Amino acid sequence: MREPMNVAVLLSAxxxxxxxxxxxxxxxxxxxxxxxxxxxxxxxxxxxxxSETIADALGHGLARLVHLKIGEADxxxxxxxxxxxxxxxxxxxxxxxxxxxxDSGLLPYALARALGLPVVPDASALREGPEPSTxxxxxxxxxxxxxxxxVRLPALVTVHPAAPAPLPFxxxxxxxxxxxxxAGIASPRGERAIEERAYRPRPKLIAKSAAGxxxxxxxxxxxxxxxxxxxxxxDPPPEEAAREILxxxxxxGVLRG
Amino acid sequence: MTEAxxxxxxxxxxxxxxAAVMAGGRARLWRAGRPAKVxxxxxxxxxxxxxLVDVHHVVGRDPYAARMHALxxxxxxxxxxxxxxxxxxxxxxxxxxxxxxxxxxAVALAGGFMVGRxxxxxxxxxxxxxxxxxxxxxxxxxxxxxFLVALDAAxxxxxxxxxxxxxxxxxxxxLGLAMQLDRGPMRHAFAGALHLVAHPRAARFEGxxxxxxxxxxxxxxxxxxxxxxxxxxxxxxxxxxxxxxxxCEVACPAFAxxxxxxxxxxxxxxxxSMVPGATNVAYAGSxxxxxxxxxxxxxxxxxxxxxxxxxxxDTLWSCTTCRACVEECPMMIxxxxxxxxxxxxxxxxxxxxxxxxxxxxxxxxYADEPQGRPLAARTDFAAGLDLPLISxxxxxxxxxxxxxxxxDLRYGRTxxxxxxxLHLAGVDFAVLGEEERxxxxxxxxxxxxxxxxxxxxxxxxxxxxxxxxxILTPDPHALHVLRNEYPALGGIYEVVHHSAFLDxxxxxxxxxxxxxxxxxTYHDPCYLGRYNGEIDAPRRLLDRLGLARxxxxxxxxxxxCCGGGGGAPLSDIEGExxxxxxxxxxxxxxxxxxxxxxxxxxxxxxxxxxGTRPEVRDIAELVLEAxxxxxxxxxxxxx
Numbered sequence: 001m002r003e004p005m006n007v008a009v010l011l012s013a014x015x016x017x018x019x020x021x022x023x024x025x026x027x028x029x030x031x032x033x034x035x036x037x038x039x040x041x042x043x044x045x046x047x048x049x050x051s052e053t054i055a056d057a058l059g060h061g062l063a064r065l066v067h068l069k070i071g072e073a074d075x076x077x078x079x080x081x082x083x084x085x086x087x088x089x090x091x092x093x094x095x096x097x098x099x100x101x102x103d104s105g106l107l108p109y110a111l112a113r114a115l116g117l118p119v120v121p122d123a124s125a126l127r128e129g130p131e132p133s134t135x136x137x138x139x140x141x142x143x144x145x146x147x148x149x150x151v152r153l154p155a156l157v158t159v160h161p162a163a164p165a166p167l168p169f170x171x172x173x174x175x176x177x178x179x180x181x182x183a184g185i186a187s188p189r190g191e192r193a194i195e196e197r198a199y200r201p202r203p204k205l206i207a208k209s210a211a212g213x214x215x216x217x218x219x220x221x222x223x224x225x226x227x228x229x230x231x232x233x234x235d236p237p238p239e240e241a242a243r244e245i246l247x248x249x250x251x252x253g254v255l256r257g
Numbered sequence: 258m259t260e261a262x263x264x265x266x267x268x269x270x271x272x273x274x275x276a277a278v279m280a281g282g283r284a285r286l287w288r289a290g291r292p293a294k295v296x297x298x299x300x301x302x303x304x305x306x307x308x309l310v311d312v313h314h315v316v317g318r319d320p321y322a323a324r325m326h327a328l329x330x331x332x333x334x335x336x337x338x339x340x341x342x343x344x345x346x347x348x349x350x351x352x353x354x355x356x357x358x359x360x361x362x363a364v365a366l367a368g369g370f371m372v373g374r375x376x377x378x379x380x381x382x383x384x385x386x387x388x389x390x391x392x393x394x395x396x397x398x399x400x401x402x403x404f405l406v407a408l409d410a411a412x413x414x415x416x417x418x419x420x421x422x423x424x425x426x427x428x429x430x431x432l433g434l435a436m437q438l439d440r441g442p443m444r445h446a447f448a449g450a451l452h453l454v455a456h457p458r459a460a461r462f463e464g465x466x467x468x469x470x471x472x473x474x475x476x477x478x479x480x481x482x483x484x485x486x487x488x489x490x491x492x493x494x495x496x497x498x499x500x501x502x503x504x505c506e507v508a509c510p511a512f513a514x515x516x517x518x519x520x521x522x523x524x525x526x527x528x529x530s531m532v533p534g535a536t537n538v539a540y541a542g543s544x545x546x547x548x549x550x551x552x553x554x555x556x557x558x559x560x561x562x563x564x565x566x567x568x569x570x571d572t573l574w575s576c577t578t579c580r581a582c583v584e585e586c587p588m589m590i591x592x593x594x595x596x597x598x599x600x601x602x603x604x605x606x607x608x609x610x611x612x613x614x615x616x617x618x619x620x621x622x623y624a625d626e627p628q629g630r631p632l633a634a635r636t637d638f639a640a641g642l643d644l645p646l647i648s649x650x651x652x653x654x655x656x657x658x659x660x661x662x663x664x665d666l667r668y669g670r671t672x673x674x675x676x677x678x679l680h681l682a683g684v685d686f687a688v689l690g691e692e693e694r695x696x697x698x699x700x701x702x703x704x705x706x707x708x709x710x711x712x713x714x715x716x717x718x719x720x721x722x723x724x725x726x727x728i729l730t731p732d733p734h735a736l737h738v739l740r741n742e743y744p745a746l747g748g749i750y751e752v753v754h755h756s757a758f759l760d761x762x763x764x765x766x767x768x769x770x771x772x773x774x775x776x777x778t779y780h781d782p783c784y785l786g787r788y789n790g791e792i793d794a795p796r797r798l799l800d801r802l803g804l805a806r807x808x809x810x811x812x813x814x815x816x817x818c819c820g821g822g823g824g825a826p827l828s829d830i831e832g833e834x835x836x837x838x839x840x841x842x843x844x845x846x847x848x849x850x851x852x853x854x855x856x857x858x859x860x861x862x863x864x865x866x867x868g869t870r871p872e873v874r875d876i877a878e879l880v881l882e883a884x885x886x887x888x889x890x891x892x893x894x895x896x
Contacts, residue, residue, distance in 0.1 A: 016623040018631050023623035053623075059608065168615035169622065170608030171707040172480050 005128075005153075007040035008089035009062065010080065010108070013051050015100025022053040027095035029060045029166035031159040034126045035093055036061045036167070045083055047076030047184050058177025059169040065177060068184030077107065079184030081114045091135065092156040096122055105158075112156040120151055122160035258349040261420035262410035265403060265427060266344045269337050272431040279438035280447045283497065286531050289557040290490035293457065300454035307453045307462045307589075315587040322502070325375065329368025329396060330446070336361035336403060352411050359407035362400045369396030383503025385521075387541030388441045391433070398430025440539070448497035449588050455491040456589060468580065468788040469741035470597055473706040481601030481704065485531040486557045492595065496528040498588040501542055505582035505592065510818040510840075511575040511825070515833025517545040518575035520582035520592045526567045527595060530555030537567060545572055546832070562599055573599055574611050575830040578702050578823030579783040584814055600704030610703065611828040618705050625694035625712065627827075630664055633691040638669030642676050647687035652724030654685035655758075658739065660732030661695060662857025667864055671857070671875035675731055675755055678881055682767040686729065692719050698734040701742070703824040710746065713738075717748035727751040729758050731877065733784035733856045734822070740789070754785055756795040756855045756876050763801050763880070771886035772803025773879065778849035778871070779806065780840065780863065781816035782856035790814070795855055795876055802883045807847040817843065821858030837862040841870050853879060 009032055014025035035042045044065035046054045049072050058065055066087075068079040084092060092112075097105035112119040125138035129150050139147045140160035151157075213221075233244060249255040317323045339358045343349040373393030380386060405423025409416045434443050461467035473480060482488055505520035506512050512519050522545055529535045537553035549569035560566045562573060573596055582592045603609045610618070620629035636644055636659070647653055657679070662668035679686050697712035720728075728750050730736050740752035762768045779795055786792045792813045799806050811817045820826065820836025841863055844852045852871045854860050863873045 016629070018629050019624035021623050056622075061608075165612060165615070168604075168608040168610045168612075169619060170604070170606060171475070171705070172606040173608060 005038060005040040005091060006087070006089045007035045007038065007042045007091045007093060008084060008087050009035060009042055009044050009057075010092065010094040010111075011044045011046040011054055011057050011065070012095070012098040012101060012107075013046070013048050013054060014098055017099065020100070022051055023100075024053055024056050024060070025095050025099045026166065027097070027099075027159050027161050027163070029057065030161070030163040031093040031095060032057060032060050032062050033166045034123065034159060034163055035091075037164075038126055038128065040091070043087060043089070045080060045087070047074075047079040047083070055177065055179050056169065056174060058179070059171060059174035061167040061173070063177060065179045067179050067181045069181055070184035070186060071188075073188055074184065075187045075189045076184070077110055077114070078187035080107075080111055082185055083182075084111070084115060090133070090153045092117065092154070094156065094158045096158045096160055108156055108158050115156075117154055117156045118151060120149060120155060120157045122162075123157045124160050124162040125164075126157070258343065258355075259406075259410045259414045259417065259420060261406045261417065261424050262343065262355060263349065264424055265406040266340050266349070268424065268428045268431065269340050269403075270344070272428075272435045273337070273341070275432070276435040276438050279435060283439040283444065283448070284451075284494075286557070287490040287493040287497075289486045289531060290488050290493045291486070293455070293489035293491045295455040295491060296459065297454070300456070300459065303459075303462060304450065304454050307456075308450070311462050312453070312587055312589065315585065315589075318585075319504075321371070321375070325368055325371035327368070328364050329372055332361050332363070332365025332368050332400060333396070336365055336400065336407075340403065340407070352413060355407050355410035359404055359411050362404035362407055365400035366397060366404055369393055369400050372396055381503075382543055383507050383521075385501040385503070385540070385542035387539065388437060389501065389541065392442045395430045395433040398426045399434060400427075400430075402427030402430060442500065445498055445500035445588060448494050449500070452491065452495045452498040453589065455494065457489060457491050457495070457594070458591060461589075466741060466789060468737070469745065470594070470701060472710065472742075472745045473601060475707055475710065479602070480605040480706070481603070482595075482598040483560050483562075483602045483606070484558050485527065485555070485561065487602075488527075488595070488598065492591070493528075493531055495588070495590050496524050496531070496595075499524045499528060499590060500588060501525065502587065503542060504585040504587065506543060508581035508585045508815070508817075510577055510579060510581065510820060510836045511830075511832070512546060513817075513834075513839055514820070514836045515546040516575040516830050517547050517549055517569060517571050517832075519543060519545050523568065523572065523595070524590055524592065526555075527561065530559070530561055530567045531557050533557060535567075545569075562603060568599070570603060570609060570611075571830050573603065574614070574828035575825065575832070576823055577783075577818045577820055577825040577836070579818035580787045581783070581815070581818060584787055597702065597704060600702075601706055602704075604704035605707060611830070613829055614703055614824055614827040617827055618700060618703060618708060621695055621697075621700050621705075621708050621712065625715070626664075627661065627695060627699055628664065631691075632693065635659055635663045635693060636688060636690055638663050638666075638672050639676055642673060643680065644676060645687040646690045647723045647725065648690065648692065650687060653687035654726050655679075655687075656720075656723065656725040656728045657686050657688045658696075658728050658730035658732070658735050658752075659688060659693060660730060660735045660857060662732055662860070665857065665861060668857045668860055668875075671731065671860065671877050674875070674881040675759075675877040678759065678762070678768060678877060678884065681884060682762045684762070684767075687725075689719065689723070694719070696732075696735040696738045698738045699824050699827070701738070702822070703827070713743055713746045713748070717743060717746060720748060720750070727753055729753050729755060731755040731855070731857070731875070733782040733789070734858065737784045737788045754789075754791060754794070754855070756785070756798055757791060759877065759880050760794045760798040760801070763798060768880065768884055769887045770802055770880065770883035771888075773883050773886065774803070775851055776805040776807055776847075776849040777851040777853045777874075777879070778809050778844050778847040779812070779853045779855075780809070780819065780844065780859055781813060782854070782859050783816070783818050783822055785855060786816050787814050795853070798876060798880065799853060802879055804851075804853075804879070805849075807849045809843045809847055811843065819856075819859040819862040821856075821862040826858075826862070835866075837866050841866040844871050851879070 016023040044057050044062045047068040094108040120137050122140045123137045124140040127136040129135050133153045135151050137149045140162040348354045402423040405419045409420035458467040503521050509520050525540050533556045535555040549571050551569050552565045555567045562568050576596045578593050617627035621627050697709035701709035736752050736754050851874050855876050
């Protein structure tokens with residue numbers, strides 16, 4: 001029997017997409033569910049101003065929540081880096097993107113860079129790895145495809161909405177749960193030149209088939225182009241893999257010569 | 258007095274003592290339950306009326322059972338009491354008195370015979386077997402034996418060769434009845450009497466509507482019911498009152514649809530689980546259909562619900578809260594209260610809801626609407642109609658509460674008809690628009706009392722900001738919650754259902770109607786009929802429209818649920834058939850071309866039935882059709 005893993009779940013202050021009210025981010029509640037399924041000892045981490053609904057995560061199967069208090073204009077990154085430095089978590093779970101905030105999905109990457117952790121995005125299932133300090137991650141890829149990876153811990157894993165549904169909310173569990181309030185690190189966001197623009201739908205890139213091709217060929221070209229192309233190599237020798245990658249990069253014009 | 262007769266009186270005295278000990282032992286189990294406020298004096302005073310009127314009103318729906326019970330219970334209690342009185346010398350010495358005793362026991366014997374004839378040669382499926390199959394023999398032995406002894410005493414000992422075997426027979430039968438008083442069929446007698454006295458909803462005997470769920474104190478250390486000890490003691494007594502007559506199982510829509518719920522078995526499981534070291538093996542009635550595997554063990558402080566306990570969670574979530582079982586129960590047991598109490602623990606403490614029911618509750622928490630739709634879209638159905646907003650004016654005579662049905666395309670037709678009728682009749686009305694939140698009915702029935710109370714308080718605060726005289730709603734679920742459940746949280750309103758309101762308008766001549774030529778059968782919504790007793794107004798209204806009205810086999814207060822209540826469509830527990838299919842079959846059997854409905858849930862459920870079937874029309878749609886059938890000039894209300 002291995003010791004329960006120490007897992008930190010990053011929680012953000014979300015907003016309901018319809019009502020606009022403060023609400024937990026579903027994918028983060030799914031992250032709690034994945035951590036619970038691992039039998040891990042979990043700590044929720046939130047850096048931000050006071051919020052009523054952050055504690056709602058306690059109703060979804062989280063026993064402990066650390067709230068790092070910072071101001072409205074502060075960047076949570078510094079506080080999270082400091083807190084994760086002391087928490088010594090083997091695994092950090094985050095949602096792939098927040099809901100109702102900036103929703104850039106960048107924070108996990110910035111955090112992983114600062115902590116020197118590998119990032120595995122879009123997990124839909126987690127299992128203990130075959131060796132100690134490893135984790136098997138099932139990654140959700142487009143069109144329902146799944147990829148299984150083994151990562152060495154510590155690592156940061158972001159969770160995809162394709163993960164199992166979160167545990168239903170239990171009012172009494174929220175009432176019982178503990179929120180530890182700590183002072184975060186004030187770190188005013190720098191003046192970032194973020195330009196806001198109205199959303200513009202982009203045209204979908206469809207491969208063109210030769211003029212005069214049959215309808216079936218045009219359909220094939222239109223549907224196959226989006227499926228990625230390329231080849232799947234299973235356990236190739238490193239040299240062959242490198243050659244393939246270079247060839248592909250030359251094919252698509254990233255590398256020249 | 259003959260020696261045998263004197264011995265009989267002594268034997269009955271001893272039996273009474275044994276019975277008292279057995280009953281006392283059982284009653285001690287109830288002390289595990291939580292305390293309950295009981296008005297003992299009032300309950301005791303009212304017992305004869307509650308028993309002879311309220312109970313027998315229900316029992317009398319099965320005339321054979323009523324006669325059987327009157328003879329068996331009356332004869333048994335009367336004979337035994339008289340035989341005890343015979344210990345007083347002047348009475349015991351009277352041959353005439355013993356003739357009276359013999360007569361009482363003869364009556365009991367006839368009752369015992371009727372009990373037997375009902376169970377042999379073939380036992381109806383709804384009745385339990387096991388100890389219940391031995392009951393007629395014990396009754397016959399006790400009553401028959403005592404009859405022989407009393408007859409001998411009345412004839413001054415002239416048939417003494419019959420008296421002594423009679424005495425032994427009576428003693429054996431009586432002992433059989435008394436010894437199993439704690440677990441056998443006779444438990445219903447003392448537990449039932451006490452339940453009538455200490456009933457948790459005493460007001461239902463005084464003709465009041467007693468269907469609102471009681472608010473839960475959200476500060477309590479444990480929310481809802483996990484173990485038998487979490488029930489109030491008088492609820493435990495109520496479970497023990499069950500006589501396993503199976504009327505509830507016949508009425509239960511989930512049972513009929515093959516979902517794993519049988520109200521009788523549920524009550525038996527609850528009654529069994531209050532015994533230390535309980536198992537469910539002694540139960541001999543029909544099982545839960547497609548019963549999910551459970552361990553079948555329990556105890557006063559052990560969990561009731563779970564695969565390792567007595568009751569499988571699927572059983573709880575199959576209930577539509579239609580109250581048909583409560584309506585049919587001659588022992589006045591409150592099944593739905595028990596189910597909701599158990600659900601509250603599952604939802605609030607464990608978060609153990611059916612997966613599909615969790616999402617709507619989450620949307621209710623953060624968007625005040627079970628499907629997460631914008632509140633402002635509630636009035637979209639009325640595009641092109643004049644739908645006044647109450648916030649845009651000083652107030653209105655009538656506040657129209659739209660309910661969740663407003664988002665449904667099919668039900669939008671009904672609401673459009675209703676709005677048009679209100680305009681035609683010149684009613685001063687308005688809607689809340691985006692200020693209207695969900696009323697909280699679904700949250701409450703699914704056990705999420707916290708969300709219900711939050712929504713209720715928010716709605717009460719909203720309603721307090723506006724001035725209106727009464728609330729009109731076409732949704733019986735909203736009606737029940739607003740009318741009966743908000744008062745406990747401080748919101749007291751006059752709420753009227755659209756069937757009653759349209760009936761008023763037509764009666765007052767504010768809506769002129771031309772007779773429609775069609776045959777119609779009316780499907781009573783549970784929350785209007787059983788929960789609120791409104792079964793006449795919709796029928797009166799249909800009659801005013803000149804429709805040929807046919808009644809279904811089950812109608813009025815004994816109507817069958819459409820399957821849409823209690824969050825059952827959300828929890829969606831698998832069965833053999835769908836409840837609305839069963840109900841639609843009953844409607845089709847009347848031969849009517851139209852099923853008239855008066856509830857958005859019923860509309861959705863019955864419209865979902867496939868195949869050839871009667872057309873589903875809301876009462877408002879029928880009224881509008883009748884109004885439009887009037888020549889245009891005559892349609893104008895008299896001014």
